[in-house]
Amino acid sequence: MIDVELRAKRDALEYLWRQGLSGKDLIHRHSQLIDDYLVSCFVNCPAAKEGISLVALGGYGRKELFPYSDIDLLLLHTPEAENRLEAVTQALFYPLWDAGLEVGHGVRTLNACLDDARQDFFFQVALLDARHLAGSETLFTSLQQTFHEDLIAGHRQEFLQNMMQHRNERHQRYGRHSYQLEPHIKESRGGFRDIQAMTWVSHALFGLHDLRDIEEAGLISPQEREAFVLASDSLIKTRNRLHYLSGRKNDQLFFEHQEEMAKAFKYYDTPGALGVERFMQDLYRHLQTIANITDLFFEHVDETLGAPRANPIEQAIEPGITVRQDRLHLTDQALIEKRPYLLMRLFSHAGKTGLDIHHRSKKIVTTNLHLVDDRLRHSKRMAKAFFDVLENAKDVLAVLSVMLDTGLLTAYLPEFEQIRALAQHDVYHVFTVDRHLLQTVAELRKLSFSQTQAPFVGVESPHVLALAALLHDIGKGHHEDHSQLGSKLAAGIGKRLGLTEAETACLSFLVEKHLFLTVTALRRDLEDDEFLRQCAKQIQTPDRLTMLYLLSIADAKATGPTAWTAWKDALLLEISLKISHLLEREDTILPNKSQGAEWMLEQVRNLMGKMAISDYEILPEEYMLSFSPEEVAHHLKLRTELKNAKHALTESTEHGLFWSILVIAQDSTGLLAKICGTLALHGLNVASAQIFTWEDGTVVDVLNVQPAAEQTYATQDWQALDNDLNLALKNRLGLSHRLVDKFRTAFRGPNQKNMQTAPRVAIDNSASKQYTIIEIFANDRPGLLYEITRTLADFEINIHQAKISSDSDQAVYVFYTIDGFATKINDPFFQQEISQALLHVAEN
Amino acid sequence: MKKIEAIIKPFKLDEVKDALNDMGIKGMTISEVKGYGRQKGHKEIYRGAEYIVDFIPKVKIEIIVEAAMVEAVVTKIRETANTGKIGDGKIFVLPVEEVVRVRTGETGKEAI
Numbered sequence: 001m002i003d004v005e006l007r008a009k010r011d012a013l014e015y016l017w018r019q020g021l022s023g024k025d026l027i028h029r030h031s032q033l034i035d036d037y038l039v040s041c042f043v044n045c046p047a048a049k050e051g052i053s054l055v056a057l058g059g060y061g062r063k064e065l066f067p068y069s070d071i072d073l074l075l076l077h078t079p080e081a082e083n084r085l086e087a088v089t090q091a092l093f094y095p096l097w098d099a100g101l102e103v104g105h106g107v108r109t110l111n112a113c114l115d116d117a118r119q120d121f122f123f124q125v126a127l128l129d130a131r132h133l134a135g136s137e138t139l140f141t142s143l144q145q146t147f148h149e150d151l152i153a154g155h156r157q158e159f160l161q162n163m164m165q166h167r168n169e170r171h172q173r174y175g176r177h178s179y180q181l182e183p184h185i186k187e188s189r190g191g192f193r194d195i196q197a198m199t200w201v202s203h204a205l206f207g208l209h210d211l212r213d214i215e216e217a218g219l220i221s222p223q224e225r226e227a228f229v230l231a232s233d234s235l236i237k238t239r240n241r242l243h244y245l246s247g248r249k250n251d252q253l254f255f256e257h258q259e260e261m262a263k264a265f266k267y268y269d270t271p272g273a274l275g276v277e278r279f280m281q282d283l284y285r286h287l288q289t290i291a292n293i294t295d296l297f298f299e300h301v302d303e304t305l306g307a308p309r310a311n312p313i314e315q316a317i318e319p320g321i322t323v324r325q326d327r328l329h330l331t332d333q334a335l336i337e338k339r340p341y342l343l344m345r346l347f348s349h350a351g352k353t354g355l356d357i358h359h360r361s362k363k364i365v366t367t368n369l370h371l372v373d374d375r376l377r378h379s380k381r382m383a384k385a386f387f388d389v390l391e392n393a394k395d396v397l398a399v400l401s402v403m404l405d406t407g408l409l410t411a412y413l414p415e416f417e418q419i420r421a422l423a424q425h426d427v428y429h430v431f432t433v434d435r436h437l438l439q440t441v442a443e444l445r446k447l448s449f450s451q452t453q454a455p456f457v458g459v460e461s462p463h464v465l466a467l468a469a470l471l472h473d474i475g476k477g478h479h480e481d482h483s484q485l486g487s488k489l490a491a492g493i494g495k496r497l498g499l500t501e502a503e504t505a506c507l508s509f510l511v512e513k514h515l516f517l518t519v520t521a522l523r524r525d526l527e528d529d530e531f532l533r534q535c536a537k538q539i540q541t542p543d544r545l546t547m548l549y550l551l552s553i554a555d556a557k558a559t560g561p562t563a564w565t566a567w568k569d570a571l572l573l574e575i576s577l578k579i580s581h582l583l584e585r586e587d588t589i590l591p592n593k594s595q596g597a598e599w600m601l602e603q604v605r606n607l608m609g610k611m612a613i614s615d616y617e618i619l620p621e622e623y624m625l626s627f628s629p630e631e632v633a634h635h636l637k638l639r640t641e642l643k644n645a646k647h648a649l650t651e652s653t654e655h656g657l658f659w660s661i662l663v664i665a666q667d668s669t670g671l672l673a674k675i676c677g678t679l680a681l682h683g684l685n686v687a688s689a690q691i692f693t694w695e696d697g698t699v700v701d702v703l704n705v706q707p708a709a710e711q712t713y714a715t716q717d718w719q720a721l722d723n724d725l726n727l728a729l730k731n732r733l734g735l736s737h738r739l740v741d742k743f744r745t746a747f748r749g750p751n752q753k754n755m756q757t758a759p760r761v762a763i764d765n766s767a768s769k770q771y772t773i774i775e776i777f778a779n780d781r782p783g784l785l786y787e788i789t790r791t792l793a794d795f796e797i798n799i800h801q802a803k804i805s806s807d808s809d810q811a812v813y814v815f816y817t818i819d820g821f822a823t824k825i826n827d828p829f830f831q832q833e834i835s836q837a838l839l840h841v842a843e844n
Numbered sequence: 845m846k847k848i849e850a851i852i853k854p855f856k857l858d859e860v861k862d863a864l865n866d867m868g869i870k871g872m873t874i875s876e877v878k879g880y881g882r883q884k885g886h887k888e889i890y891r892g893a894e895y896i897v898d899f900i901p902k903v904k905i906e907i908i909v910e911a912a913m914v915e916a917v918v919t920k921i922r923e924t925a926n927t928g929k930i931g932d933g934k935i936f937v938l939p940v941e942e943v944v945r946v947r948t949g950e951t952g953k954e955a956i
Contacts, residue, residue, distance in 0.1 A: 523855050527929050567876040570901045571854060 006099040009033050014067070014244060023237050024064075031056075031063040034071060035133060038092065042134035045091040051081035052088060053135040055143075058104070061129035064236075067243035068250070071096065072104040072126060076139055079109055102249060110143050117151055121162050124151060128200050156205050160305055164298055167197050177561055179252075180430045183287065185239055186251035190287030192239070194294045195232055201301060219300060221363065224293050231286035238283060241265075253283070258425070271479035273422070280423035284432055288421060292405050299359035317349055327358035336364070340371035344385035344412070347403050351393025357402060365406040372411035383497040386412065390441060390466040397442035400470075404434060415474050415489045422477050430560035433476050439558035440469040440551075447550050456546040456576060460655070464503050465547045467494070468510035469554055475511075487512035510547055513538070517552045521571040526578060535575075536582035545583060549576045584803075597621045603629035608636060618695040622800075626690060638664045639698050647726045654713045655704075658687060663701040665729060667693055670793035672802075674728040675701060677735035677786035681742060682721045683708040686785055689802040739783035759842035761835040765824055771800055771816040772825040774834070778842035780811035787841045788813060795834055796820035845940040845956070846914050850905045851877065852925040852933040857903045863924045864907070867916065871956075873906040881934065902933060908940055908956050 013033060017026055035056075042048050057072040059065060075092070077085060085107060096103045108116065117124040127147055132140040152159060174188040186192045202208035208217055215225045241264060242250060245257055253261070262279035269275045315323045320335040320342050322328075328350055336342050343365050350357050357365075376382055393399045403409040410416045419433040431439060444466060459465055471493060475486030490511040494504035516538075524531055539545050552572060556564040601616055607629055613636060624632065638649055648665035661684075663675055676686055684705040692700045707716065727733040759778040776788060785804065792799060792815065801816040819825050825834070852860060857874070864872065878899035909917055918935055926932055945955040 523858070525853070525855055525927060527927070527931075565876060567878060567901050570878060570899065574901075 006037055006095060006101075009037070010067075010099070017067075017240065017244065022240060023233055026240050027064045027066055027236065030065040030067065031060060034060070034065060038073075039134045041092050041095070042088075045088055047084040047087035048091070048135060049084070050136060051078035051139070052076070052084070053137070053139040053143075054092070054133040055140060056129075056131040056133050057126040058129055061126070061131040063131070066239055066249075068102070068246075068248050069243075070102045070104045070249065073106070074113070074130070075105065075107045076113065076136075076143060077107065077109060078139065110139070110146065113143060114146060114150060117147065121166065125163075125200055128204055152204050157305055159204055160201060160301060163197055163201055164302065167194070167298070177430045181427060182252055182254050182258075183283070184252045185235055185242070185283075185287070188287065190231075190289070190291035190294075191251075192235065194290050195235075198294045198297050201298075205301070205305070214297075219297055220293060221367075223367075224296075227289050228293050231289040234282070234286050235290070237265075255425075255427075273477050274425050276425050277423050277477075280425070281421050281432070284421035284423060288405070295405075296359045296362060303359070317353075318345065321346055321349055323353070323355060324358070326355055328353070328355050328361060329358045330361040330364045333364070333368075336368055337371065339381075340368070340376050341379055341381040341385060343368060343371070343408060344382050344389075347399055347408070348385040348388040348393075350402070351389045351396065351399045354394040362402065362406050365408055369407050369411045372408070377412060378496055378498075380498055382412070386497070387463045387467070390470065391463050396445055397438055400438045400441060401435075404438065413471075413493060415471075415493060418477050419474060424476075428560055428563060431558070433473050436558050437470050437473055440472065440554045441466055443554035443557040444469045444550060447554055456549045456580075459547050459550070460543050461503055461506065464494075464499065464507050465510070465550065467497070467499075468507050468514070468547070468551060471507070472511050472514040472551065472555060483512050483515060506544065506547075509544065510551055513548060514551055514555060517548050517572055517575060518556065518568070521568070521575040526571075526575055532575075532578050533582055536579050539579060539583065542580060542583045545576060545580055597624045600624045600629060600632065604632045604636070607633040611637065611640075615696065618698075620692065620694065623692040623694070623700065626692070635662075635664065635700050639694075642666070642698065648722075648729055650718070650722045650725060652713075652716075652718055658704045658706050659684075659713060659716075661703045661705060663699070663703070663725070665699050665701075667697045667699045668729065670790055671699060671729070672701065672799055673786055673789035673793050674735065675703065675725065676789050677739060677783065678721065678725045678728050678733075679703065679705060680783045680786055681724060681735065681738055682717070683711055684716075684721075686802070686804055688804060689799075691799050691801065693798075735786060739786060743782040759839055761838045761842070763825065763831045763835065765826065770824075771818060774815045774817055774838075776813040776815075776838055776842060778811055778813070784811070784842070785813065787844075788838060791837050791841050792817065792834075795830075795837070797825070797834070798822070845943060845952070846909060846911055847938045847940045848905075848907045848909060848914065848917055848921070849936040849938065850907075850921045850925065850933065851879070851902050851935075852905065852921070853927070853931065854901060854903045856925045856927075857905075860905065860921055860924045863920050864905075864917065867920060869907060869909065869917065871907070875904045875906075877902050877904045881931075900931065908943060910953060910956070 010030075010033070013021075013026070013030055016029070021029065038054060042054050048054075053076040055061075055074040055076055057074050059069055060071050060073075065071070073092075075085070075089065089105075089107065093103055093105055106116075113127070117127055127143075130140075130144065130147075170187055170193060171189045174184050174191075179188055184191060198214070199210075202214050202217075202219065206217060206219075208214050208219075211220070211225050211228065214220055215222060220228070238253075238261065239251065241261060242253060242257060245260060245264075258280060259276045262274075262276040265279060267275035267279040270278070273281075317323060317328075320330060320332040320339070322331050328346060330336060330342065330346055346357060346361065346365065349355075389396065389399055389403070400409065404416075404420075410420060416434065419437070422433040423429075424433070429436065448462070468490070471490045472486065473482060474489050474493075475482035475484070478485055487508045491504055491508040494507040499507060516535075520535060526532070539548065549572065553564070553569075556568065601619075601624065604616070605612065619632070627635070638651075642649055642664050648663060650664075651662040653660050653662075661679070665671060672689070672691060676689075679686060684707060687704045687706055689701060689703045694700070707713075724733060728735055757779070759776070761777075762775040764773040764775070774792075778784060789799065797817050797819055799815050799817050803814045805812050817825065819830075825831060850860070854876075861872070861874075878901050880900050905921075907917065914937055918937065921935055942951060943955040944951050
């Protein structure tokens with residue numbers, strides 16, 4: 001009936017727990033209770049005499065017995081005591097089994113123990129925690145001595161490597177998606193096993209018995225010890241409750257337990273976050289604390305005991321930062337205080353070189369976080385290094401993770417604190433918000449390397465997009481809608497980090513609209529043209545569409561294994577392509593369109609002020625609707641200049657990926673051809689062109705061009721371009737032969753022939769009300785645009801708009817045209833003639 | 845008993861689900877599917893490059909109802925999922941031999 005007594009005692013313990021006995025007190029009391037019971041059993045057993053020793057192992061050996069943990073026991077005996085064992089085991093173990101306890105037991109001689117310990121690393125580690133309960137003390141002492149002499153001493157390096165290998169394998173196994181949502185508080189990263197791994201190693205290798213010893217030995221700092229104790233105490237309480245709640249040995253925090261635990265620990269729902277989410281946030285933070293401290297501990301010990309690293313050469317990268325044995329080091333505390341942006345530079349070097357940051361330097365970052373003040377948060381140097389990480393780090397996830405773990409990221413972007421380790425209580429969001437944000441940056445990087453997303457690649461400001469990926473959920477955990485709030489927070493951050501006004505606006509737009517495409521693709525009719533036009537209006541530019549598209553995919557991929565499917569991919573691609581077509585046709589979404597030409601005229605009059613002119617009626621409506629009032633006023637001023645100067649005027653602007661060139665000139669035959677020819681001569685490829693002729697014969701052309709390789713906006717000789725254009729317009733420059741000369745080598749490329757497909761010309765009168773659209777598909781070559789436009793000029797065809805896109809060698813030229821009488825080209829014979837002429841040009 | 849399979853446009857899912865709930869239909873299986881019928885895949889050209897959208901994303905709803913309910917349910921789905929444009933989807937009605945509820949072992953009408 002002895003098991004009844006045991007049960008009663010354990011029930012009493014649970015009662016005490018309900019009365020408030022918690023944490024370490026509970027697990028110690030539990031161990032004591034079992035100790036008392038086992039000792040009395042042993043003493044009362046007549047067979048348990050000399051030659052037998054009862055030993056507690058593992059968690060029980062450490063006096064850390066959680067409510068339903070295994071009770072690991074070892075019955076150590078001399079070979080002579082063999083015949084009395086059965087009686088002893090019956091007396092000791094049977095009542096435990098009857099009481100429903102999980103007992104792990106071994107009956108071994110000293111030699112068998114040592115043999116087993118050699119074979120089985122887990123048993124070896126369990127022996128580290130061995131504690132004598134009853135019976136022969138000499139037997140127990142000799143086990144301890146021989147164990148340390150035979151297995152530990154002289155094998156320290158091996159022991160450490162085994163421990164680290166097991167730790168890594170465990171982290172991988174318990175780091176999978178399902179354990180992210182429902183963490184295993186014993187085996188997951190930062191769980192009890194990590195705590196034990198640290199104590200085992202300290203104990204076995206350095207003879208250190210508790211945290212204070214470890215601190216005094218300089219393996220952890222006083223701050224780390226405090227944080228560690230706080231976190232581990234909290235984990236102990238959680239695990240006690242989890243055992244009682246589950247009614248069995250269960251160490252995984254399943255969803256249903258999470259809610260109950262949160263309530264029991266008095267976490268209540270608040271606007272913006274559920275109680276259970278706050279509870280899990282605290283739990284994840286504790287796990288992270290343990291993980292960080294034990295990581296650094298193992299790096300430190302490994303360095304002390306491990307084999308010397310391959311590359312002993314010390315190399316200074318910049319003052320205060322050095323590479324030593326393939327690790328990055330901060331070397332100068334005084335310099336850090338003088339130039340605190342070195343903290344961020346350390347990470348930008350880590351990103352660039354792909355090297356790890358030495359554990360001591362990570363600690364230096366953490367102890368210097370007080371230097372990250374408001375001034376540093378506005379520092380240009382700091383921002384530059386930070387963007388360098390976002391854009392260029394080889395393994396951006398790893399570098400940002402260390403930045404988060406050391407606390408630098410939250411110190412630099414305090415907005416991050418709110419979402420640090422914030423959990424979302426559903427099966428969809430696998431990662432905590434902070435990790436999800438880092439993952440998104442990493443997924444975005446992968447996208448920019450992959451070819452599958454080909455229609456939307458290349459954005460003007462990749463750094464803005466990367467920052468948007470890092471910030472898109474920054475508004476979570478508040479009452480307010482997270483996209484709206486996030487957009488406000490992001491605007492503040494953008495400004496602080498020194499983005500231009502336009503970039504900040506773009507960042508804020510991306511954060512606000514990061515769900516727009518996904519939600520719209522799933523919930524709206526993609527054939528509703530009016531709705532799509534609204535979308536296009538909101539998105540405004542193709543570049544923004546590309547950014548949103550990439551951000552949507554990266555966000556979904558970083559959310560969890562179910563969030564991104566080929567099905568969603570198809571829907572997202574469809575809506576993005578549809579919106580992109582609308583964005584390409586600027587006329588449908590230009591903001592001033594609705595306000596009409598009248599309104600425009602009014603604005604222009606106001607802007608012109610004293611320079612007012614009388615002949616506004618020369619401005620065609622189509623023209624008025626294509627520019628902003630400021631641009632029209634500017635063009636009018638340039639016209640005055642044009643009349644005085646008697647030669648064409650050019651102006652260029654840089655727009656990131658492309659440059660735009662404004663040409664104001666007097667109309668003349670073949671004007672566009674001459675412009676295109678001159679641009680080609682200067683190595684500029686025309687991507688699109690808008691051509692307007694005022695009724696007084698002033699021509700306003702806007703050409704978007706892309707430079708050939710090796711040219712930058714600054715090195716481009718704009719004055720020479722202006723001179724050549726004016727020579728060409730005065731018919732003093734032989735464009736044809738110059739172009740042939742310039743591109744002579746390009747014409748005779750070795751592989752060109754293989755890739756050629758037959759050119760094609762299509763003339764379409766149905767797509768546009770006013771214009772005949774001529775499309776030419778041809779193998780691109782320098783100067784082709786010049787010849788095509790010259791051919792059209794020969795036919796006295798007026799080109800109103802041109803769009804040119806080239807994909808590898810195949811180019812598509814699209815012209816919106818009218819004939820010399822300002823009507824569409826309807827005559828089939830004339831159409832045929834134009835086609836033939838153009839094909840002739842394209843084939844040559 | 846009949847099984848009703850409806851292939852509809854994704855954005856119509858919520859409406860159809862609500863309409864069926866209002867009719868007292870409590871259970872359904874929903875899956876994301878891709879396919880094409882008369883609304884063939886199409887070619888998109890963007891910045892000069894072609895993208896072929898060969899299968900079109902749709903949502904499939906599966907419901908088991910008593911034979912007497914079939915007409916009402918089909919009509920409701922048709923009305924709700926209809927936009928009048930090509931690609932609105934299709935509804936199939938299939939005979940069902942038996943239904944068993946795994947937990948209790950109930951069969952037939954009781955198990956729906």
